[in-house]
Amino acid sequence: MEFVSPEGLRLDGRRPMEMRQIRAEIGVVAKADGSAMFEMGNTKVVAAVYGPREVQNRSQQLNANALVRCEYTMANFSTGDRMRKPKGDRRSTEISLVIRQTMEECILTNLMPRSQIDIFVQVLQADGGTRSACINAATLALADAGIPMRDIVTSCSAGYLNSTPLLDLNYIEDSAGGTDVTLGIMPKLDKVTLLQMDAKLSLDTFENVMQLAIEGCKAVADYIREILLENTKQLQYRRGT
Template sequence: MSRLELLTPEGLRIDGRRANELRRITAKTSVFSQADGSAYIEQGNTKCLAAVYGPREARYRQQLQSDRALLNVEFNVAPFSTSERKKRSKNDKRSLEMATFIRQTFEPVILTKQLPKSQIDIYLQIFQHDGGVLQCCINAATMALIDAGIPMIDYVCACSAGCIDKVPVLDLNNLEESSDTPELTVAILPRTGKVNLVEMESRLHIEKLESVTELASQGCMQVHKVLDSVIRENTEYLRDRLNT
């Protein structure tokens, strides 16, 4: 499928969205009772479960850091999440790369110095892959960390944007990603607007970089509204339970 077919003359995309529209986001927290914090999110047809354990004693003494907590991230894609039925181990190169991106995104945000000599584990599982996996994982991890009561300076909200036939588009799906569409993933801290992650896997013309980055940042703010609403609803629910 060519890029021209990804965007109609009326400005509509394959899934019916306009260029600046997010996919539908459904999210909830406290979905996994055995974890200290957990969250489930659907962004379009991409589905991710995040579980957080900790702060707890470091698994290996040689990893222990006396002045801060150790952050560990494990990322996995279920074999049935894509049409390829490809099984990936947690030591798969792409999985390790994704885990590193996520760990580096959260290390400056989590107040690790308040939790010395401890370890925080974030486990991420993709159940369905329809594009935007990195952003979906970051958003799910944010909610799970908040659910676990881990101290952070702000939310971390992520969104992608790309360029189809010279038109900036928001929140690419798998079909758009697999059609050689330039894609940029941005994660920001909503209160300050500080950019915490910029990741791009394909080349984008310099003239389009500013507009695509700005669109992705606007998408992050829209994501923040959704995540904040979910967190507030869950907090009110827990408060009401304690008062009854």
């Protein structure tokens, strides 16, 4: 199948190095300590953060750090073919773990000993790149909850199809069987916190694809920072003095 037309356009009309439109909103779950909605094109996820709060299971309590937990779920209606997936299937367990490890890296857990932070992410619409969208939403929600972090984590995926590096794959491109690289970075510290790749790539092409993904992450970071700053300013001026 042709994923990049001779004119250099992808199936959904984007250029190879073009991202889908991103949109974010803070404070979508009223009851949570922090929450955010993040959209990348047709992918739409909601994240809610509760905590730091008392550890629910005493045996898991850590004396020097906060316990970070993450739960990833996909709404039944999020995909085209409606499927009832059992809670805790392998895919969502794996993604939960990935998100937890990525976020744990950026949270200053040592400042909140003997407490627990819960991150819940739910996919409302899945169109490829749910992992990235979830991480971006979780970052926003954590920042909204006022949890101290080293840096924000942003994530973006990139792939390699028809011998062209493609940024931010959608579902059709994702399921084409080509390589899919999901990258999470901390833009200020310039560090990588997540790197996943399925299938193989030669080292040269990998570097190109990775570079593309880094650019994508940085673009997401700029947008997230803008949203956060706007939100902080609003809260401040609304409260007044």
